[in-house]
Amino acid sequence: MSAGARMVVEHFNRMVEPDGGVIELLVVEAATLKVRYSPGTNEECADCVLDAQDLRELMKEALALQDPSITEVAVETSPPGPVSASGEGVSR
Secondary structure (H helix, E strand, O other): OOHHHHHHHHHHHHHHHHHOOEEEEEEEEOOEEEEEEEOOOOOOOHHHOOOHHHHHHHHHHHHHHHOOOOOEEEEEEOOOOOEOOOOOEOOO
């Protein structure tokens, strides 16, 4: 796995964590980085939570600098909610 891809995912994870979001790196296939995104929630500013499309575009821009061999980002979304340290959803 590319160090640039890992760095970009870690960077964006730090961005979404304050709202309870999680980004999980799934795989890099050919020139595509695949991630799973569980958006968080922000009751004070719902528009402040990054949506999947914006995340995809921002990650593509960052990857152009960190690992130009990755030219696409595929974002699989899962519903917001608490997650465990492994990134898996936690039952309530």
